[in-house]
Amino acid sequence: xxxxxxWTTPNGxxxxxxxxxxxxxxxxxxxxxxxxxxxSPEFLKINPNNKIPAxxxxxxxxxxxxxxxxxxLIYLAEKTGKLLSKDKHQRAITxxxxxxxxxxxxxxxxxxxxxxxxxxxxxxxxxxxxxxxxRIYGVLDKHLSESEFLAKDYSIADIAVFPWIALYxxxxxxxxxxxxxxxxxxxxxxxxxVQRGLQVPA
Numbered sequence: 074x075x076x077x078x079x080w081t082t083p084n085g086x087x088x089x090x091x092x093x094x095x096x097x098x099x100x101x102x103x104x105x106x107x108x109x110x111x112x113s114p115e116f117l118k119i120n121p122n123n124k125i126p127a128x129x130x131x132x133x134x135x136x137x138x139x140x141x142x143x144x145x146l147i148y149l150a151e152k153t154g155k156l157l158s159k160d161k162h163q164r165a166i167t168x169x170x171x172x173x174x175x176x177x178x179x180x181x182x183x184x185x186x187x188x189x190x191x192x193x194x195x196x197x198x199x200x201x202x203x204x205x206x207x208r209i210y211g212v213l214d215k216h217l218s219e220s221e222f223l224a225k226d227y228s229i230a231d232i233a234v235f236p237w238i239a240l241y242x243x244x245x246x247x248x249x250x251x252x253x254x255x256x257x258x259x260x261x262x263x264x265x266x267v268q269r270g271l272q273v274p275a
Contacts, residue, residue, distance in 0.1 A: 074098050074099065074100060074131050075092065075097055075098065075099040075100070075128050075129065075130050075131070076099070076100050076102055076128060076129040076131070077089065077092065077099045077100065077101050077102065077126065077128055077273075078102045078104050078116065078119060078120075078125055078126060078127045078128070078129075079101065079102070079103065079104065079125050079126040079273065079274060080103060080104050080105060080106050080125050080126075080274065081274065082106070082125065082236075083179065083183075083236035083237045083239070083240065084124075084125065084126060084142045084179065084236075085125050085126045085142075085273075085274075086236035086239075086270060086271055086273070087126070087142045087145075087146060087232055087233050087236055088126045088128065088142060088145050088146070088149075089101075089269075089270040089271075089273035089274075090232050090235070090236070090266065090267050090270030090271070091145075091146055091149050091150075091156070091229065091232050091270070092149065092270070093266035093267070093269045093270040093273075094155065094156060094232065094264075094266040094267070094270070095149055095150075095152075095153040095155050095156070096153075097149070097152075097153065099128075101273055101274050101275075103274040104116055104125050106125065111123045111124060111125060119138050119140065120138075120140035122140060122141075124140065126140070126142055126145060127139065127140040127145075128140075128145055130148075130152075142175075142233070143171055143172070143174075143175045143233065146171065146229040146232065146233060147168070147171075147229065149229075150228075150229050156227065156228045156229045156232070157228060157229055158224075158226070158228070163224065163225065163226075166224045166225070167223075167224035167228045167229060167230050168230075169224075169230075170223040170224050170228075170230035170233075170234070171229055171230045171233050173212075173230075173234075174230070174233040174234045174237065175233070177209055178209050178213075178234055178237050178238075179237055181202060181205045181206055181209055182206055182209065182237050182240070182244055183237075184198070184202045185199070185202035185203060185205075185206045185244055186240065186243050186244065188202060189243065189245070190243075203245070206244050206246070207246075210241075210244075210246060210251050210254060211251075213234070213238075213251070213253075213254055214251040214252070214253045214254045215253075217253035217254055217256070217257045218253040221257075221260075222257065227261075231257075231261055235258070235261050235262075235267070236271075238254060238258055239258075239262075239271075
């Protein structure tokens with residue numbers, strides 16, 4: 074059994090989708106970040122960086138805790154032997170696109186969402202992050218014109234990027250302008266495990 078500490082954000086959705094795809098049993102512990110529950114002493118024992126998601130894996134009588142969504146995705150893939158190739162080159166490509174999400178898509182799209190929603194009077198920031206968001210969508214669309222998924226086969230890289238692209242309307246993106254992203258997005262969204270993972274926490 075895995076304890077999942079999460080909330081209704083793209084980073085949280087990554088892990089619930091992965092758990093569903095991997096067929097692992099897990100218990101959900103909602104951490105309402107709108108109420109600053111991530112700063113509670115109990116949660117800080119699990120993640121000293123006070124961010125969701127985090128997990129505790131109870132296996133063979135031992136408990137192992139882990140935070141940072143990218144690290145959790147790699148850990149769960151290695152634990153189950155799913156969605157991360159054992160071929161060293163394919164594995165590296167998968168991790169490359171996972172890092173692209175961690176370093177580019179997540180931070181930049183997240184900043185645009187923040188300024189559009191909470192600081193809409195900051196024209197400089199909105200212009201800066203809008204341009205970067207358009208660039209990132211362009212990078213993904215070009216790549217997906219040449220590959221069915223981000224790393225050839227469906228993998229943790231797709232699971233990492235998908236929940237961020239699911240917020241395309243909040244990014245003021247017309248998804249129809251990115252036909253390859255839309256094809257990829259529709260294919261992933263149709264997966265039953267993804268649909269279940271998107272409902273966590275309820």
